[in-house]
Amino acid sequence: MAGRSGRRTHADRVLQHLRRQTKPLSAYQILEGLRGEGVNAATTVYRALEQLLSAGRVHRIESLNAWTVCCNPNHTETPVFEICEHCGGVTEHVDARLAESITALSNLSGFKPEHPVIEIRGRCGACRADSQTI
Ligand SMILES: [Zn+2]
Numbered sequence: 774m775a776g777r778s779g780r781r782t783h784a785d786r787v788l789q790h791l792r793r794q795t796k797p798l799s800a801y802q803i804l805e806g807l808r809g810e811g812v813n814a815a816t817t818v819y820r821a822l823e824q825l826l827s828a829g830r831v832h833r834i835e836s837l838n839a840w841t842v843c844c845n846p847n848h849t850e851t852p853v854f855e856i857c858e859h860c861g862g863v864t865e866h867v868d869a870r871l872a873e874s875i876t877a878l879s880n881l882s883g884f885k886p887e888h889p890v891i892e893i894r895g896r897c898g899a900c901r902a903d904s905q906t907i
């Protein structure tokens with residue numbers, strides 16, 4: 774995070790760790806990965822994730838109970854995640870028109886979404902291509 778110069782916060786460590794992954798990680802997987810770097814408590818990881826979530830740097834994939842790095846920080850639209858049930862990979866998409874429709878729906882009912890994410894499960898292009906060659 775934008776901490777004081779040269780000083781890495783736990784949020785920095787969590788973000789960097791997530792960036793090195795090809796799949797979303799649970800908080801406990803993050804904790805396991807960062808034990809060697811002085812992160813020793815689940816509450817530390819959760820606090821860092823909350824900070825990163827508020828800053829728009831990560832997303833929480835509810836159906837996987839896992840966290841992933843935002844592909845395009847600073848977007849305000851609701852992201853759409855394609856979740857491959859075969860390889861566990863996720864792909865983030867942001868579609869302005871879809872996001873507008875969702876906002877319109879929420880405005881109609883006076884609903885205030887908190888960090889909304891749309892999740893679609895299935896099989897990614899790479900896995901589909903693999904299965905077709907067998
Ligand atoms: Zn995002």
Ligand SMILES: [Zn+2]
Pocket residue numbers: 857858859860861862896897898899900901
């Ligand atoms: Zn896949």
